[in-house]
Amino acid sequence: MRLKDKVTLITGSGSGIGKSSALRFAREGAAVIVNDLDLAKGEETVQEIRSAGGEAVFLQADVTNPESVRSLVDGAIARYGRIDVLFNNAGISGVGAIHEVEPEAWDRVMQVNIRGVYLPSKYVLPHMMDRRSGSIINMSSCIAEIGLARRASYSATKGAVLALTKSMQVDYAPYNIRVNALLPGTIMTPFVEQYLRTSYDNPEEAIEGLKKRQLSGELGRPDDVAQAAVFLASDESKFMMGSPLYIDGGVVFG
Ligand code: NAD
Numbered sequence: 570m571r572l573k574d575k576v577t578l579i580t581g582s583g584s585g586i587g588k589s590s591a592l593r594f595a596r597e598g599a600a601v602i603v604n605d606l607d608l609a610k611g612e613e614t615v616q617e618i619r620s621a622g623g624e625a626v627f628l629q630a631d632v633t634n635p636e637s638v639r640s641l642v643d644g645a646i647a648r649y650g651r652i653d654v655l656f657n658n659a660g661i662s663g664v665g666a667i668h669e670v671e672p673e674a675w676d677r678v679m680q681v682n683i684r685g686v687y688l689p690s691k692y693v694l695p696h697m698m699d700r701r702s703g704s705i706i707n708m709s710s711c712i713a714e715i716g717l718a719r720r721a722s723y724s725a726t727k728g729a730v731l732a733l734t735k736s737m738q739v740d741y742a743p744y745n746i747r748v749n750a751l752l753p754g755t756i757m758t759p760f761v762e763q764y765l766r767t768s769y770d771n772p773e774e775a776i777e778g779l780k781k782r783q784l785s786g787e788l789g790r791p792d793d794v795a796q797a798a799v800f801l802a803s804d805e806s807k808f809m810m811g812s813p814l815y816i817d818g819g820v821v822f823g
Contacts, residue, residue: 570598571803576649578602578642580632580689581659583610585758586708589791590656590798595623597799599654602645603627606659632659632685642692654802655693656706657686657730662764663722675722682726686733694741703746706801707734711752711817719768731813738811747810749801754817755779756789784819 572594582591583605591601595618603618603625605611611627618625626648630641645652663670663678686707697703710727712720734750741748755761762772769775780786797816800806815821 571799571805572654573598575599575653575802576602576645576651577654577656577802578604578645578652578689578693579656579658580604580630580685581606582614582656583607585760586753586756586791586794587656587658588614590658590795591625592617592621592623593792593795593799594654594802595625596621597803599802600624600649601626602641602649602652604630604632604641604659606631632657632689633680635688638688639692642689642696646696651700652693652696653702654704654706655689655697656708656798656802657689658706658708659685660708660726660760662760663726664719664764664768665721666719667721669719670722678722678726682723683729683733686730690737694746697746698741698744701745703741703744704802704806705737705741705746705748706798707731707737707748707750709734709750709752709813711754711815711821713752713813715821734813735811742810747801747807749806749809749812749814751794751797751801752813752815752817753794754783754789754815754820756791756794756816758791782820783817784822787818789816789818 577599581587582603603614615625615627628644630637661681709730712724713727713731737748765772
């Protein structure tokens with residue numbers, strides 16, 4: 570088991586990549602704190618982990634709300650005594666070129682995708698600093714490095730998360746805390762399905778177009794990203810610090 574007894578908090582783990590990661594982390598021996606805004610989805614993730622014999626608890630919280638995040642972290646510490654791994658995964662999509670995006674929609678994407686990385690990190694880091702140990706995984710995206718049409722707010726947030734990852738790494742390296750970023754390409758999750766439904770008249774045609782942009786010719790699966798997250802969480806990646814890890818089927822070369 571690659572994550573035996575590692576206490577791991579995964580935000581937004583009621584769905585998609587977060588859920589897949591929660592299941593895989595538990596199979597690798599981690600105790601998983603499943604967080605999501607959505608109570609039903611979060612509890613479903615926990616049930617699946619427990620029925621497979623794993624250890625997990627659901628703690629509902631909104632990653633944009635300081636009080637909510639503080640009680641999430643307090644609850645996790647009360648139950649397990651420590652957090653070894655923080656996976657800042659929760660995120661939402663944003664569609665539109667700058668002139669099409671209303672200020673409220675812009676702000677919401679910034680709140681969830683950037684503040685939602687800042688707040689869990691802010692409240693978990695003091696515990697990791699006390700123990701002089703920890704791994705933080707921030708969810709960026711390959712969109713941070715390639716221009717895609719009508720994704721202005723979303724691209725801005727994922728570029729910010731990549732920059733933040735490097736800055737965090739410099740600040741917390743003295744405490745033996747590693748901070749790395751995941752940069753997935755297009756991974757078929759409810760998030761992408763909704764984006765395709767709302768953005769294209771013919772979502773099937775859009776999927777074929779996306780596949781053609783990949784060197785792999787295929788889109789990714791949530792577990793492709795979950796496996797990369799296990800690697801960053803584990804000591805196998807101990808020489809990776811402030812690094813972007815691409816899981817994108819070669820889309821940046823497409
Ligand atoms: P998803 O919609 O399937 O899952 C996201 C989860 O986050 C949901 O369960 C949602 O309820 C939760 N969430 C949203 N706002 C929250 C909040 N304020 N507080 C707590 N939880 C909240 O999406 P996904 O595709 O699995 O995406 C997960 C992450 O991966 C996101 O950060 C996304 O930007 C990133 N990402 C996804 C892809 C992709 O192609 N799917 C590619 C690159 C990066």
